[in-house]
Amino acid sequence: MEFLSLLDITFFLLAGFGALVGIIFGAIPGMTATMAVAVCLPLTYALGLHHGLALLLGLYVGGISGGMVPAVLLNIPGTPSSITTTFDGYPMARKGEGEKALKVCVIASVVGGLVSAAVLFLFAPMLADFSIKFSYVEKFLIILLALSVIASLSSSMLIGIFSGVIGIWLSLIGDYSISDGGNGKTRLMFDFMEPYLFEGFSLLPVLIGIFGISTILLEAEKGVKSDTANERIKIGKGSHFSLSIFKGRMTNLMRSSFIGTFVGMLPGVGGSAASVLAYTQEKNLARDSSEMGKGAPQGLIASESANNALTGGALIPLLSLGIPGDSTTAVLIGAFTLQGIQVGPLFIPENPETWYVMMTALVFANIVMFFLMFYAIKHIAKVVMVPKHILYPIIVMMCVVGAYAINYGIMFDVWTLLIFGILGYLVQKVGLEVAPLIIGFILGSQAEIYFVKSLESFGTFSIFFTKSPIAVVLWLLILASVIFSIVMGFKSRAREKMELTQISGSTQTDSGKRHDTNSR
């Protein structure tokens, strides 16, 4: 209990302040938890290790949670991991249930965060032991599973897979990095692009462009109607929130929290994969998933509990192996190095006080996040209640800062915003899916390394099936998600046909329109 002497008022104030700033960062589209942590990193040097950790973990938890606000109210994921929150949150906000949706998200978030903190604390050595056994073969299959899952989430699996593969293709632009064991040669581009694209497109500008700029282009095309502005960002005071929403949803809540923790734990597979996986699992396993995607609280519970559970999960490989679980924890390694601490297998045994301090900060940040968001959500949501003609220029401006500063001042990253803004606009216009494309982009370059390295060392494709029992289980899961998607496709087509025969009076143009909305 020696570590208690290390905790003082400043420690808790910093954790709380971090959570607040994190929520604001997360709530502003284009600003992420990673940005929040990166921005405040210099402050930690002045603060000292334990105070610095309190601030950083507060920012991390707050930043991941804050993403729900624009996801629900604006249909823009504030952070990449809240993609799936938009699926149900935004339809609810349109129905005037914004506040209810946000409160569901807040409770799911705090449960996810605390569950993952408990897992981190109790099972860190054991779980790390498990994930360290994953070779490149299993890691590749995990990515394949994530992609097949996100494709099965799309309204058409074919379109979903196609979009995902386009995403992978985009991620391959640039060099086959030497630091990852490649030969350092570039591909998929012309020589004159090399100065800009040697390392490919940076992840954050791509995300900000696709979600921020293309949303603004789509709005501009529709004329930025001011009357819809009031309707769209209405938080919905009339809607009543009660805890009974969670009745019968505990399995979902717990399952999603554990999925989030587990995915967060897998090095490099963090971020959006967790919430996507949890969302799809809820869609597959729930008794009634027909309302999901149209404004069902169960979708919000799955998405938000999983993405907050990432925080604890991603810290497991960071603290036990020195491998970051996601981009935010990658920045956290920077904070440790600043303080002269090496994270790795010996970190916890050698620094028990720091380990307990981190746990305290993590739990406290979750609690602060809960109270701030639950009771002050109306005020926080005002960030998005500004009229569109005021909000949109500011969003573009903040997108620019986010893109420019993430790699410390590269103007090409700002142009990446525009390139991917236009790409995102076109993709949505021709009916392709943005979410699989982004997932493909995030996971693509790792998929390549795991795939090529596995083949280089084993020399046969059959290794992907015979490497280990884990590989077989992963293949079964991939197969299950494909079969599920096909079965669901047939079911919904049959239902559509039945509806069509029932509505005999409907004209052909109506059915065309319906098909149009379905194919989105």
Next chain:
Amino acid sequence: MESGLSSLLSVSIDFETSHLFFPRIIHWTLAGLFAVILVTRVLPFLAAVTRGERTLPIVGERMDGLRFFGTLALIVAYFYLMTVVGDIFPYTGYGFLFVSMAFVFLMSLMYMHEWTKKSVTIVVINAVVAPSLAWYVLAKLFTITLP
């Protein structure tokens, strides 16, 4: 039989060209998927277009041309001028500050449907305050690099 299968599955990757191995697989996958989509989705859709039941995306739809192309033009000008002005005052973030003010002001005016004295005043105040605040907090307090 088994040896035939294993020789079919065996593969050796030349390190010199290993950077092209995975992209090649992706290209073939993309081409295959595109062919399937072309046959099952695009051709029926185009047939519906020629029958006049559906309209082509983007070209066939009504759009607010002024605001859409205005947005694109403004963003391009914004990104470009930011560097130009930023080069005049290096390492100060003034390029970001001044060009953002103009950009926020113009974009707000373009998106506003009813110009009243009050709303224009708000736009002007916002165009001055928001970039200044962002610049002060980010460039001065947190010393983030800005153009």
